[in-house]
Amino acid sequence: MIQVRGLHKAFGEQQVLGGIGLELPKGKVLVIIGPSGSGKTTLLRCLNLLEIPDQGSLRIGGVSLQFQSGARPSAREVLSLRKQTGMVFQSFNLFPHMTALGNVVEAQVTVQKKSKAEARRRALELLEKVGLADKARSYPHNLSGGQQQRVAIARAMALDPEVLLFDEPTSALDPELVGEVLKVIKQLASEGMTMVIVTHLMKFAAEVADQVVLMDKGVIVEEGTPEEVFQHPKSERAVQFLNMLAD
Amino acid sequence: MSDRQIQIVLDSLWPLLRAGVLYTIPLTLISFVLGLILAIIAAVIRLYAWKPLQAVAQFYVWIIRGTPLLVQLFIVFYGLPSIGVTLDPLPSAIIGFSLSVGAYGSEIVRASIQSIPKGQWEAAYSIGMTRLQALRRIILPQAARVSVPPLGNSFISLVKDTSLAASILYLEMFRKGQEIVARTYEPLLIYCEVAVIYLAFSTVLSALQHMAERRLGRSSAA
Numbered sequence: 001m002i003q004v005r006g007l008h009k010a011f012g013e014q015q016v017l018g019g020i021g022l023e024l025p026k027g028k029v030l031v032i033i034g035p036s037g038s039g040k041t042t043l044l045r046c047l048n049l050l051e052i053p054d055q056g057s058l059r060i061g062g063v064s065l066q067f068q069s070g071a072r073p074s075a076r077e078v079l080s081l082r083k084q085t086g087m088v089f090q091s092f093n094l095f096p097h098m099t100a101l102g103n104v105v106e107a108q109v110t111v112q113k114k115s116k117a118e119a120r121r122r123a124l125e126l127l128e129k130v131g132l133a134d135k136a137r138s139y140p141h142n143l144s145g146g147q148q149q150r151v152a153i154a155r156a157m158a159l160d161p162e163v164l165l166f167d168e169p170t171s172a173l174d175p176e177l178v179g180e181v182l183k184v185i186k187q188l189a190s191e192g193m194t195m196v197i198v199t200h201l202m203k204f205a206a207e208v209a210d211q212v213v214l215m216d217k218g219v220i221v222e223e224g225t226p227e228e229v230f231q232h233p234k235s236e237r238a239v240q241f242l243n244m245l246a247d
Numbered sequence: 248m249s250d251r252q253i254q255i256v257l258d259s260l261w262p263l264l265r266a267g268v269l270y271t272i273p274l275t276l277i278s279f280v281l282g283l284i285l286a287i288i289a290a291v292i293r294l295y296a297w298k299p300l301q302a303v304a305q306f307y308v309w310i311i312r313g314t315p316l317l318v319q320l321f322i323v324f325y326g327l328p329s330i331g332v333t334l335d336p337l338p339s340a341i342i343g344f345s346l347s348v349g350a351y352g353s354e355i356v357r358a359s360i361q362s363i364p365k366g367q368w369e370a371a372y373s374i375g376m377t378r379l380q381a382l383r384r385i386i387l388p389q390a391a392r393v394s395v396p397p398l399g400n401s402f403i404s405l406v407k408d409t410s411l412a413a414s415i416l417y418l419e420m421f422r423k424g425q426e427i428v429a430r431t432y433e434p435l436l437i438y439c440e441v442a443v444i445y446l447a448f449s450t451v452l453s454a455l456q457h458m459a460e461r462r463l464g465r466s467s468a469a
Contacts, residue, residue: 048373050369050372050373075378079375079377082372082373082375083375085373086373086374087369087370087373089369089370089373091366093364093366093367093369093370094370095367095370095371095389096389097388097389097392106374106384106385107374107375107376110376110380110384111374111375111376111380112375155370156374158374159374159375
């Protein structure tokens with residue numbers, strides 16, 4: 001489903017990703033952990049080309065792209081890969097001038113050219129799924145952070161992407177609102193949605209992940225099942241990081 | 248004030264109001280709408296278009312902002328006939344005012360577009376939108392709200408600025424006032440009367456502007 005090979009990314013002189021390789025089968029959940037500045041968010045943003053990698057290759061669903069420094073992929077290539085993915089942002093980024101329903105309808109009508117009625121039907125289904133069918137007519141500023149993030153999840157699923165990407169989806173939430181968002185993500189996992197999740201919540205990572213990747217300084221230092229990574233880490237860096245969290 | 252003067256003020260009220268409603272307001276509305284379209288185009292060009300096109304838009308803003316509106320009107324109305332382009336007062340005034348609104352407005356629109364957080368672009372891209380789709384569906388509608396207060400101010404300025412069209416023979420409210428003064432020899436009275444009518448127009452528009460801002464504020468508070 002997802003295949004990443006030799007992915008490099010630098011911001012100016014600063015190397016952020018130093019050759020990342022990944023493979024994730026359909027229906028599986030990959031959780032990326034690591035200290036801040038380790039490049040995990042950049043990696044996630046490379047997966048839907050919000051950042052264009054400098055080098056390497058990327059395959060998601062049926063679309064694959066090669067990257068070379070200085071040669072930006074065409075707008076069409078970028079779009080075709082992006083349509084394989086849905087993204088959930090740390091700060092939700094809902095469209096404030098549209099209702100919850102409007103947020104979920106938007107891409108279906110503007111990008112997919114579905115009829116309004118059809119798009120609305122699908123959007124209501126998705127809002128139902130995240131438990132917010134009754135908030136369809138609310139504007140984002142009238143929703144709690146947890147509700148906004150659940151709408152954002154529904155929005156990300158509206159184009160039926162092959163994979164959902166989550167960038168620290170609960171980091172901007174008040175503690176009491178984290179649970180409702182995690183619940184939705186776990187439910188999606190149990191339904192077989194392919195997902196890549198960047199998070200700081202280790203307990204959640206252990207519960208939801210099929211695979212865990214620990215990044216540090218732009219490279220993967222440890223990977224495996226949650227049990228392998230959390231209980232029997234092999235690298236010294238992983239032991240350090242996990243101990244630091246345990247403190 | 249003598250009875251004669253009171254009579255003059257009362258007699259001139261209707262002709263002045265009529266000129267205001269039939270000529271000043273339509274000139275303002277048409278110029279503002281055209282200017283606004285120009286402003287959005289110029290702002291988008293300056294932000295996103297091909298570099299040479301950006302330079303053209305920047306040149307336009309530079310010229311219009313750097314020269315007096317009155318001089319621009321004179322060039323269009325009195326100057327262009329020398330190269331065979333003769334326009335009536337109304338189209339001349341519309342051209343002059345639209346270009347002016349477009350130039351000042353483009354700065355407002357540009358700043359409003361830039362004030363929309365980057366996350367909105369990224370969210371739009373993440374659901375498969377092209378840059379143009381993101382701009383049209385996500386960024387401009389939000390920028391429009393941000394730009395309502397400053398554009399409202401431009402609109403109110405424009406109502407008053409249209410009095411400059413008197414100088415290119417367009418018979419709007421101020422020119423009507425001049426005509427009445429020429430007949431009655433009461434400049435202080437009549438020009439004060441004209442001023443009061445402008446004040447009334449501006450006050451009503453300001454109130455409308457505040458209402459619009461409150462409404463927008465209600466539905467878009469972040």
